[in-house]
Amino acid sequence: MSTQVADAKVEKVSEPLFSKKNRKLLVDPLDGNNPVTVQVLGICSALAVTVQMKPALFMALGLTFVTAFSNLFISFIRNTIPSRIRIIVQLAVVSLWVILVDQLLKAYMYDISKQLSVFVGLIITNCIVMGRLEAFAMANKPWPSLLDGLGNGFGYGIILLAVAFFRELLGSGSLYGYKIIGADSLTGLPYQGNGLMMLPAGACIIVGLLIWAQRARNGYAEDH
Amino acid sequence: MKFLHDILEKQRPAFEKGGKLEKYFYAFEALETFMFTPATTAPAKGAHIRDAIDLKRMMMTVVIAMLPPLLFGIWNIGNLHYLALGQADATFMAKVMIGLQQSLPIIIVAYTAGALVEVPFALIRKHPINEGFLVTGMLIPLVMPPDIPLWQVALATIFAILVAKEVFGGTGMNILNVALTARAFLYFAYPTDISGTKVWTFLDGGKPIDGFSGATALGVVAERSTQISEAKSDFAGQAVAALADKTYAWMPDLFSFESMFIGTIPGSIGETSTLACLLGALILIATGVGSWKIIVSVFGGAYLTGLLLNGLAVNAYMDLPAHYHLVMGGLAFGAVYMATDPVSAAHTELGKWIYGFLIGVMTIIIRVFNPAYPEGIMLAVLLMNVFAPLIDYYVVQANKNRRLKRATV
Numbered sequence: 001m002s003t004q005v006a007d008a009k010v011e012k013v014s015e016p017l018f019s020k021k022n023r024k025l026l027v028d029p030l031d032g033n034n035p036v037t038v039q040v041l042g043i044c045s046a047l048a049v050t051v052q053m054k055p056a057l058f059m060a061l062g063l064t065f066v067t068a069f070s071n072l073f074i075s076f077i078r079n080t081i082p083s084r085i086r087i088i089v090q091l092a093v094v095s096l097w098v099i100l101v102d103q104l105l106k107a108y109m110y111d112i113s114k115q116l117s118v119f120v121g122l123i124i125t126n127c128i129v130m131g132r133l134e135a136f137a138m139a140n141k142p143w144p145s146l147l148d149g150l151g152n153g154f155g156y157g158i159i160l161l162a163v164a165f166f167r168e169l170l171g172s173g174s175l176y177g178y179k180i181i182g183a184d185s186l187t188g189l190p191y192q193g194n195g196l197m198m199l200p201a202g203a204c205i206i207v208g209l210l211i212w213a214q215r216a217r218n219g220y221a222e223d224h
Numbered sequence: 225m226k227f228l229h230d231i232l233e234k235q236r237p238a239f240e241k242g243g244k245l246e247k248y249f250y251a252f253e254a255l256e257t258f259m260f261t262p263a264t265t266a267p268a269k270g271a272h273i274r275d276a277i278d279l280k281r282m283m284m285t286v287v288i289a290m291l292p293p294l295l296f297g298i299w300n301i302g303n304l305h306y307l308a309l310g311q312a313d314a315t316f317m318a319k320v321m322i323g324l325q326q327s328l329p330i331i332i333v334a335y336t337a338g339a340l341v342e343v344p345f346a347l348i349r350k351h352p353i354n355e356g357f358l359v360t361g362m363l364i365p366l367v368m369p370p371d372i373p374l375w376q377v378a379l380a381t382i383f384a385i386l387v388a389k390e391v392f393g394g395t396g397m398n399i400l401n402v403a404l405t406a407r408a409f410l411y412f413a414y415p416t417d418i419s420g421t422k423v424w425t426f427l428d429g430g431k432p433i434d435g436f437s438g439a440t441a442l443g444v445v446a447e448r449s450t451q452i453s454e455a456k457s458d459f460a461g462q463a464v465a466a467l468a469d470k471t472y473a474w475m476p477d478l479f480s481f482e483s484m485f486i487g488t489i490p491g492s493i494g495e496t497s498t499l500a501c502l503l504g505a506l507i508l509i510a511t512g513v514g515s516w517k518i519i520v521s522v523f524g525g526a527y528l529t530g531l532l533l534n535g536l537a538v539n540a541y542m543d544l545p546a547h548y549h550l551v552m553g554g555l556a557f558g559a560v561y562m563a564t565d566p567v568s569a570a571h572t573e574l575g576k577w578i579y580g581f582l583i584g585v586m587t588i589i590i591r592v593f594n595p596a597y598p599e600g601i602m603l604a605v606l607l608m609n610v611f612a613p614l615i616d617y618y619v620v621q622a623n624k625n626r627r628l629k630r631a632t633v
Contacts (some may be wrong), residue, residue: 196413205387212391 029155056164064153071149171197254353298323354395363403366494424490495554522559525584558601
């Protein structure tokens, strides 16, 4: 038993920074183990901030930042956290990064901060952040934890941007604030905005269709 | 006919197993069975007795039961069209022609758009093309206003069949009523084209007669109720007075109880006539296709809720006599054709009573207490569609518990 652990340690020390395993941590959450479409976490904010691509992008960046650095810091102190109060410790660390993101947005991008409103503060309760801390950072070394946080943040971001892409395009005929279709737009094609896409229900449907497409492609089936 | 069938039959080998077009067998089969009697018959010996009512016959019965509201709706489009333009002496035929001109394109578009989704899915999933879509394709036009843009009909149909039906596995697997999903989609996506006062009467760009208003009965009552609440004046009897006030030179007693019952009022194509819906209900009940328990309990739930609100009335809308609720808006249409959808309704007998009753209750509550949605039956049916499996679950559990108790004593 003890020799095995020692062996594993030796192996890990010599592991390159972007070994196959580490790359997997970064890439897996983008598709096969996506936090939103496969684990169905973080749905609340995915429905709330995806009316336009711009707030969605900054929300995704904010969450990636928070997840990555919370993962990193929790991983640093993982062996000193008493397991009975670990959730409180995790929350304290996460809230540090959340406040940092919130203040940065308020200082430099006030409009976006207004649009994202309470959802930046709510990153602290985002299941993805807490889930990664519990499931990964508490049991892994700092570097893989950082990669895992980045990967999951990007996985969340991809879905957020995809949903926002369809919602903004179908709902108001624009992309990232630029009018693409409809009257007085770049192309001038006639288009009537779809009101359903402006409602959270529209996001729910888009997320559902994305999950459908992804599962059809990957051949994933729910266990019964 | 025989010679047409022969031509079709000659193509059969190409579509059968091993044939060149084997992939498209189900498209071929659908074409043949829609148009001709299927070639499969019971063998001379050893046939079991089978009921003639298969899925196809059941769906055709529903389509036939939808004819009264459809025919009345076609006439009503023309009738309101000429009344609004001040040509009250238009002939019956002229009215019907206008109605056909407006409603046939909607029906054709709904069927075509439905087929565009249904046929590829049948071919991919290798199952016969289901007849459920005949009913859906007819229900969708009936819940649309006569003035609806055709591209919206197509979009809503595609959306509804895709998201409400095919996602869940096709005919018989849907949780929500497909036709109402199409309507709800339009209602939230393009609200200006399916609500308000402008869309319920087909004007063909003509200038309406002086004093014309295209508001529906529900809209009229809601508006008056808001006015009175704001003015804080006495509301007793004001709801009925608001309806009775709509007596115009072009249409005396537009919203009298009788005309609302017969259906000569603005509204979606098929929903206006309570009488026609009841005729359809007779067909559905007589053939056993629709559940009379659901129909009766929807009306019952709506009526009792109306009575309850009368007793507690604090505004003009709550004061509206309960029996008016039964003939206004789409309650009758929803009760007869939407709530009874055998797939999305509750399946247990007791469950049907609960399901229908709650639809009635919800409809009136949405109508009276939610000013944003003048009509409640659509949302009420969709909501109870979601709850139907839960109702069934508890009815079955209750039965199990009862029997268990009896067994262990």
